[in-house]
Amino acid sequence: MKKQVVCINWGTKYGAPYVNRLYEMVKANITPPFRFVCFTDNRDGFLPEIDCFDLPEMPGFMPQNTLGQWAKSRLWAPELGDLDGPFLFIDLDVVITGSLDPFFEYGAEEDVVVALNAAKPLHRLGQTSIYRMPVGALAPLQALFAADPQAVADKYRFEQHFVTKNAPNGVKFWPKDWVQHFRIQCIPRFPLNFFTPPKIPKNCRVVIFAGALNPPDAALGQYLPSRPHLPPLAHIKRALGFKRPIKSMRQFLYPAKWVAEIWDKADRASAADAQGGKDQAES
Structure with a gap:
């Protein structure tokens, strides 16, 4: 499986320092070759090794007064830059402490693999701070969300709960220690x-x-x-x-x-x- 690492950046909360830092942590903990891609609304200050694409369009509208990082639903699009096949998404505010190679070896290429939500482990809910999926695997969810974003947000509160419950072929979880x-x-x-x-x-x-x-x-x-x-x-x-x-x-x-x-x-x-x-x- 080729190693494609994806992140997303919008607004002013994070920006280039976080994106560049994540790139360096990935680089230090992965066996090359790999590709690092950021979907962003501002490319200023990014390292040249980072492949940048404009943010995909927001499906529907951004829910108001609702918990969850619903802007990440942009990455559920059927097409995503020039990517194809599985990619590993990582949030900008993480700390990488070990090899990322196993994240590309675990399960099958068609799987949607997420972390187990530590806050409610018995509920078997997903945590999408780091997940892997093929491009377009959640396109049906994007269409469902776009039809009534506020209703979806009100029901599930967090986008990761929506993914866990509605991924077309279900989700798998990373080994709990990872x-x-x-x-x-x-x-x-x-x-x-x-x-x-x-x-x-x-x-x-x-x-x-x-x-x-x-x-x-x-x-x-x-x-x-x-x-x-x-x-x-x-x-x-x-x-x-x-x-x-x-x-x-x-x-x-x-x-x-x-x-x-x-x-x-x-x-x-x-x-x-x-x-x-x-x-x-x-x-």
């Missing part, structure tokens, strides 16, 4: 979070950051920028001032140094590749 949810599976449970820093689970290949807690915050040891990291006792004192102090105490985490190290390494590689491209262009 994809881990940082907040749920890397931070020790309360009260151990006050004694042990976040760890990379055994056999994990990709750490996802669904929800508000993202990699930069994880590196700093905070759930939100508005609540910066404090030492344990200071965090507890601050938590006692909130309406739900126990919830706030559960949100304590030490800085995840491995997140910072992986992202910093990718940033340095991105800067080196950008400089190399600039030097080559000027020569």
Whole structure:
């Protein structure tokens, strides 16, 4: 199976730094040859090794006041740039901790393979932070969504739940160890979070950051920028001032140094590749 890695970028939340960083993490954890493709509304600052295409048209309209990254439904189109066959989609806000090669070897080429949603594992729901499918495999879902986007969003809330329940031939799940949810599976449970820093689970290949807690915050040891990291006792004192102090105490985490190290390494590689491209262009 050829190795095609796809990401999507729109608006101003992420942009070139995240796309370039993801490219470098992929490059460091995949056996070449591979192709890295980004569908985006702004190509400024991207590394030359990244193949860019304009965002596919949004099917129907964007649901309002509804959870879920419904803009990702653009990638369900029957045609996607010049791609053909299976591709591996990866969200921009992940940390890659192991080889991606097995993601191209698992299952059959026609399968739609998603991660198991760690928040509700018994419900057997999918998590689409990293998934693989052939181009056009979810085109029927795109048509169904486009017919009444708000009704679909209201019923399923998250686009990944819609995919899990309606993929034409069903979905398969990655082996559970491969994809881990940082907040749920890397931070020790309360009260151990006050004694042990976040760890990379055994056999994990990709750490996802669904929800508000993202990699930069994880590196700093905070759930939100508005609540910066404090030492344990200071965090507890601050938590006692909130309406739900126990919830706030559960949100304590030490800085995840491995997140910072992986992202910093990718940033340095991105800067080196950008400089190399600039030097080559000027020569």
